[in-house]
Amino acid sequence: MNSFAAISSDASLSNASPSNVSPDVAPPLAARQLSLSYGRGSARRTVIDALDLELPAGQVTAIVGPNGCGKSTLLASLARLHVPDQGAVLLDGHDIQRLPAREMAQRLALLPQETHAPEGLTVAELIRFGRQPHQSLFKQWSRDDRRVVDEALAAADLHALADRPLDAMSGGQRQRAWIAMAIAQQTPLLLLDEPTSALDLGHQLEVFELIRDLAAAGKTLAMVVHDLVSACRFADYLVAMLDGRIVAAGRPSDVVTTALVRDLYGVECTLMQDPATGSPLLTNIRSARHSRG
Amino acid sequence: MKTRTLTPPACPMNRPDAGVTPPPGSWRLSWALGERDYSILIERRACFVCLGLLAALLAVSLLSLCLGTLTLSPREALAGVFGYGDPVSAFVVQELRLVRLAAGVATGAAFSLSGCLMQTLARNRLATPGIVGIDNGATAFAVASVVGLGTSLAPPPMALAGAATATAITFALANDVGTRGYRFIVTGIGVGAVFGALTQLLMARVAIDTANAAYPWTVGSLNARDGAALVWLWCGLAIGLVVACYLSRAMRILRFSDAVAQGLGYRVRACRYTALVVSVALAALAVAVAGPVGLVGLIGPEIARQLSSHRGVSLIASALSGAIVMVAADLVGRLLLAPIEVPVGIVTAIVGAPFLLWILLRPAPRFQS
Numbered sequence: 007m008n009s010f011a012a013i014s015s016d017a018s019l020s021n022a023s024p025s026n027v028s029p030d031v032a033p034p035l036a037a038r039q040l041s042l043s044y045g046r047g048s049a050r051r052t053v054i055d056a057l058d059l060e061l062p063a064g065q066v067t068a069i070v071g072p073n074g075c076g077k078s079t080l081l082a083s084l085a086r087l088h089v090p091d092q093g094a095v096l097l098d099g100h101d102i103q104r105l106p107a108r109e110m111a112q113r114l115a116l117l118p119q120e121t122h123a124p125e126g127l128t129v130a131e132l133i134r135f136g137r138q139p140h141q142s143l144f145k146q147w148s149r150d151d152r153r154v155v156d157e158a159l160a161a162a163d164l165h166a167l168a169d170r171p172l173d174a175m176s177g178g179q180r181q182r183a184w185i186a187m188a189i190a191q192q193t194p195l196l197l198l199d200e201p202t203s204a205l206d207l208g209h210q211l212e213v214f215e216l217i218r219d220l221a222a223a224g225k226t227l228a229m230v231v232h233d234l235v236s237a238c239r240f241a242d243y244l245v246a247m248l249d250g251r252i253v254a255a256g257r258p259s260d261v262v263t264t265a266l267v268r269d270l271y272g273v274e275c276t277l278m279q280d281p282a283t284g285s286p287l288l289t290n291i292r293s294a295r296h297s298r299g
Numbered sequence: 300m301k302t303r304t305l306t307p308p309a310c311p312m313n314r315p316d317a318g319v320t321p322p323p324g325s326w327r328l329s330w331a332l333g334e335r336d337y338s339i340l341i342e343r344r345a346c347f348v349c350l351g352l353l354a355a356l357l358a359v360s361l362l363s364l365c366l367g368t369l370t371l372s373p374r375e376a377l378a379g380v381f382g383y384g385d386p387v388s389a390f391v392v393q394e395l396r397l398v399r400l401a402a403g404v405a406t407g408a409a410f411s412l413s414g415c416l417m418q419t420l421a422r423n424r425l426a427t428p429g430i431v432g433i434d435n436g437a438t439a440f441a442v443a444s445v446v447g448l449g450t451s452l453a454p455p456p457m458a459l460a461g462a463a464t465a466t467a468i469t470f471a472l473a474n475d476v477g478t479r480g481y482r483f484i485v486t487g488i489g490v491g492a493v494f495g496a497l498t499q500l501l502m503a504r505v506a507i508d509t510a511n512a513a514y515p516w517t518v519g520s521l522n523a524r525d526g527a528a529l530v531w532l533w534c535g536l537a538i539g540l541v542v543a544c545y546l547s548r549a550m551r552i553l554r555f556s557d558a559v560a561q562g563l564g565y566r567v568r569a570c571r572y573t574a575l576v577v578s579v580a581l582a583a584l585a586v587a588v589a590g591p592v593g594l595v596g597l598i599g600p601e602i603a604r605q606l607s608s609h610r611g612v613s614l615i616a617s618a619l620s621g622a623i624v625m626v627a628a629d630l631v632g633r634l635l636l637a638p639i640e641v642p643v644g645i646v647t648a649i650v651g652a653p654f655l656l657w658i659l660l661r662p663a664p665r666f667q668s
Contacts (some may be wrong), residue, residue, distance in 0.1 A: 087558055111564025118558035123432065126609035134322060138552065139564040144337040147327050148316045169323075191563070 009234055033060035034195055034226045035114070036086060039093035042076075053079045055250040058091065059153065061195075061243075064219045067228040068241030068258075076250040077230045079121065081199050084228065085116040097170040097195075110218055111139035111280040115188035119199040121231075123172050127181045130168040133158050136190030154190050161223075162186035162216060178209025187214055198229040202236065236268075238262055246270055262286040268294050307433040324608070329513015345613060348606045352619035359623050360404065363630045364396050368638060398529070402521050402588055403626040403643075405532045407595050409585035411621020412539060412598025412614060415603070416578040419612050420571045422602070426484050428462070428582035432491020436465025437586035439494040439501070440518055446505045454516075455528040455587035462583030465490055466575070519590035519644020521629050528567040528587040535620075542577050543614040546570065550612040592644045594651030595621050597629075599656070619625045 009085060018171040030129055042054040057184040069077045084095055086102045094101045097113060105113075115136075123132060136158065139150045147214045159165050160180040172180055181201060188196050201217070202210040218240060221227055231237040238258035246254040246261065248284050250268055259279075267275050267288065316336045321327035322460075329338040364376040369380065371388050378384030379392030414427035428434055440461025441454040452460075465487075473486035498517055502510045515522060550571040552560045560567045582596070599621030600613075605615035606620075624644065628650065632641040 067493060082558070085558075085562060087561060107376060107561070107566045111562060116558065116562035118556060118562065120556050121559060124554045130322070135552070137557075143548065144339060146340045147319060147321055147325075147338050148336070149319045152319055168337060188562075191308075216417055293350040 012021075013170050024230050034063050034098060036096045036227070037080070037084065037093065038096060040080075040083060040095060041092040042090050048276055050160060053228050053250050054083065054090075057250065057252055059252060059255075061226055061228050062165065063225055063226050064221065065226065065242035066217060066240060067243040067245060068231045068237035069245045069247060070230065070231055070234055070237045070270070071247035075247045075270075077247050078129070078199055080247065081116075081197050081228065081230050082118075085197050086110060087116075087118075094210065108139050111119040111191065111193075113190040113193050114195040114197065115193040117188050117198040117201060118183055119203065121184050125173065128169050128171050129164055129175070129186070130261035132156065132172060132183055133164075133186045133190050139191055154192060155177060156184040158190040161189050161219065176209065178212045181205065181209070181213050182216060185220075187212070188219070194225060196225055196227045198227065200230050200232060202231060210236065233265070234262070235286075235288055238287075239280070239283060258285055324610070331459070342608065342610055343572060345611060348603070348613070348616050349619060352603075352606075352616055352623065356404070356623050356626070359517075359626045359630070360400055363403070364392055364625050365398055367391070367396065370633035372583055384560040399521050399629070400586065400626065401627045402529055405529065405536050406521070406567065406585040406589040406592065407622035407625025408618040409532060409536050409539065409581040409621075410534075410592060410595040410625070411599025412543060412618040412619075413578040413585070415592075415600035415612065415614055415617035416543065416550070416574045416581075417596075418600055419553055420574045420578070421483055422554070423481065426487075427593060427596040427600075428578060429591065429596050430491075431484055431487025431576060432494060433462045433465050433469075433487070433491075433579055434584050434586055434591035434593040435491040435494035435498070437462040437467075437583045438591045439498045440464070441587060441590075442498050442501050442513045442516050445516060446501055446509050449616065453527065454525060455531045455584065458587035459580065459583040461494070462579050462586070464580050465494055488531050495521045504666060515642065516590045518642045519592035519647070520640075520642035521589055522640060522642070524549075525588065528584070532584040535580060539577050539581045540615070540618065542573070543618075546574055546577075547612060547614055550574065550614065551610075554612065566599075584663060589625075590642075590644060592628075592647050594647045594655070595624050597625050597650055598647070598654055605610075627665075 011292065029054050037057055038055045038057040040054055040059075040190060041052065043052045045051055045059060057080065069080060071077045086095070094103065095104070097105065097110070102110060133155050134151070137154065141147070141151065159168055159293070162185055163190070164179070164183060164186055167175065167179060167183075171216065175183070185198070185201070198217070202213050205213065214236065217227055217229065218255065221242070229241070231241070241258060243250055244254070244261050245249050245254065245256040246266060253269060254266050264275060264277055267273060267277075272294045274292050274294050275288045278287045278289055309641065314337065316329065319327065319338075321340055324344060325340045325342050327338055329336060329339055331337070359533060361373055361376065364380065367392050369388070371392070375384055375388050375393055380397060382393070410429070414429070417423050417426050417431070418608055434579040437458040438461070439563060440457040444454045444457040445451055469483065469487045469490045472490070473483045502513055507514075549565055552563055552565050553567070553570060557567050577630045582593070585592075600617040602620040602624070603613040603616035607616055624647070628644040628646040632643050632646040635641050635646075
């Protein structure tokens with residue numbers, strides 16, 4: 007993690023410097039006054055509203071919030087899937103809208119929520135697609151490609167399943183294969199949109215543990231997570247969004263309060279500390295309307 | 300810790316990438332130029348499929364040179380191709396059948412390649428130029444040119460203009476292709492119907508002889524081919540095949556969702572638009588030669604897909620399958636009710652319509668999300 011921070015500090019070219027930038031380490035990925043809206047004319051709806059965000063280097067950031075708060079849109083904007091109305095996303099201090107697509111894919115990998123693969127594609131074949139940003143028409147397969155694909159298979163513990171078609175695998179294994187493809191991209195940054203949605207508890211854990219391993223290996227990760235408790239448990243940095251704005255950001259144990267939970271989800275709860283890990287736990291959840299009377 | 304690989308030594312005898320094991324099922328061709336290594340991967344199965352299809356195409360072509368009102372033996376037909384043998388068969392082969400064969404091969408390959416590109420870029424197996432009304436647009440404009448309505452342009456440029464117009468209208472109404480491929484198809488069917496009606500209107504309003512001259516354009520036939528249009532088509536096909544080879548890597552990625560493709564560093568919109576332009580141009584040039592035989596664009600890619608592996612998009616195999624289907628359909632049309640000739644468009648429609656139904660009724664997982 008420290009070695010990575012040292013690598014990314016050469017990005018201090020960032021001249022846009024709001025007050026909250028720590029002077030020593032520039033963030034690998036940051037949003038500055040980012041605004042985005044959908045639709046035209048009277049149907050126009052602001053989804054992200056003048057938002058500032060910095061991903062801490064070498065850590066796992068979780069973005070949480072109620073449905074429709076703009077968290078997935080934010081993640082997509084960070085990966086340049088949307089063009090912002092105003093503001094910018096800075097990758098190592100450079101506006102991502104000006105980066106060539108290929109260069110961007112060498113520095114930032116995205117695992118979107120909706121992933122479907124061509125029928126019959128095997129795990130190893132999927133992971134090989136992750137090498138695309140490093141290949142070209144006349145440089146289609148190198149020793150590096152081969153080594154990195156092997157490493158990605160090993161990192162996601164998929165060696166035994168390498169030749170299995172994706173359709174024939176469990177949800178957790180499939181999700182690990184997609185993450186392995188992102189690993190094969192060899193990017194210092196990885197963004198994941200709800201990587202554990204539609205997975206049961208055991209498979210969720212598989213994926214979250216892989217994400218922790220990647221952070222331990224020095225990557226900077228950000229993920230949109232639906233479940234607040236999992237977010238607290240597996241993220242180093244929590245970003246809570248409401249109506250296109252960030253309402254709280256910081257270490258999970260610092261930012262999660264009963265007031266925040268009420269604001270985000272409209273529920274009352276009792277907060278406890280996980281005796282084993284110290285992360286916040288939500289108990290005794292009830293609708294805020296009823297308890298107010 | 301991040302490990303960096305050492306920069307490759309400049310010594311050409313010790314190239315780091317020499318002898319890398321390729322992924323299973325592929326051959327790796329590599330060469331060196333100066334200090335840089337180059338490599339391409341060739342999928343074995345795709346290679347075999349293309350060779351097999353090429354052999355089949357040669358067989359069908361030979362058959363089509365041999366059979367007809369005057370039946371020749373393969374030896375006589377080949378002798379005719381190269382200009383010796385008896386003068387009558389040489390004339391039949393060179394002046395009649397060879398040109399017709401060239402038209403059949405080119406239109407079949409163009410329709411099919413065009414269909415495969417459009418299916419891939421719209422992520423839907425129904426999205427072929429024939430279905431989304433591009434053929435109809437090209438036909439309407441070409442017929443307008445034949446009946447001499449307000450223009451002195453020859454059919455090929457008019458067909459191009461018509462195809463471009465139909466595509467532009469479909470695009471404007473459907474609000475882009477891609478994420479909403481279904482909407483693109485439905486809009487295209489509507490636009491195609493309008494152009495089809497326009498063609499009928501044009502035919503109804505001119506003298507019977509002019510309408511007769513324009514008739515082959517509306518059913519699709521290799522009988523009414525025009526020499527200049529055929530040259531245009533072969534040039535377009537040559538360019539289209541080169542661009543298709545270049546696009547084949549991008550086409551593989553376009554089978555994933557847009558977000559995945561973009562995440563892998565592809566400029567999805569640019570890839571789509573390039574493929575779309577090639578697809579529309581090929582369809583238009585083919586219509587200018589043979590009229591709307593667009594169902595070949597549906598059948599050809601499907602045959603290629605059944606034969607090929609899931610790893611890539613079989614553009615070349617599609618072109619070859621399309622050529623085979625076209626030549627075979629034309630041959631059947633010529634022989635079926637001889638001496639009356641059934642236009643090739645009608646033969647492909649008789650075969651293609653049940654095929655279309657089969658695609659609709661069969662669960663279609665390949666392009667669906």
